[in-house]
Amino acid sequence: MSDILSRDEIDDALGKLEGWHHFPDEPSIKKSFEFKSFVRAFGFMSQVALLAEKQNHHPDWSNSYNKLQISLSSHDVNAITTRDIRLATSIEKLPR
């Protein structure tokens, strides 16, 4: 796959996003979110789910009441790719 990103490319991309961190050993990029309520958290998750399905690239995520952690990775190539950055960028554009 030609869309695998180097560490520098990942750092550059995450520099334009807020709150996303790179975990090279997994590999993944992650962000933790906190909302006012479960309804707000799950409403946000529903929007992310639609983005993910549209982009055919899906998060690993966990939710506990008003907290949400999203982890993105391109499991097929065990790397961070443009698909992860595209989904993270789309998530950042969602209304909170």
Place this chain on the structure above:
Amino acid sequence: MSDILSRDEIDDALGKLEGWHHFPDEPSIKKSFEFKSFVRAFGFMSQVALLAEKQNHHPDWSNSYNKLQISLSSHDVNAITTRDIRLATSIEKLPR
């Protein structure tokens, strides 16, 4: 809280449900689900979210594509209560 369940009561209750396991050390009751697709998994999660909000008792859960793990616990009393069993029972009645 008078709704805390004993280990025997939890075992009895889980005996009537399928695939739920008790983790006394956490404490939690958990079930792993597998669906045909992300759309099916998230559709199921949406139904669980509505049940959870209605019962004012919310899961700790994680999803990765077609896989879902639901963990229930009554964090306010650090125990398994009738609220956990009620939500698990409602989840079991959902269409898959």
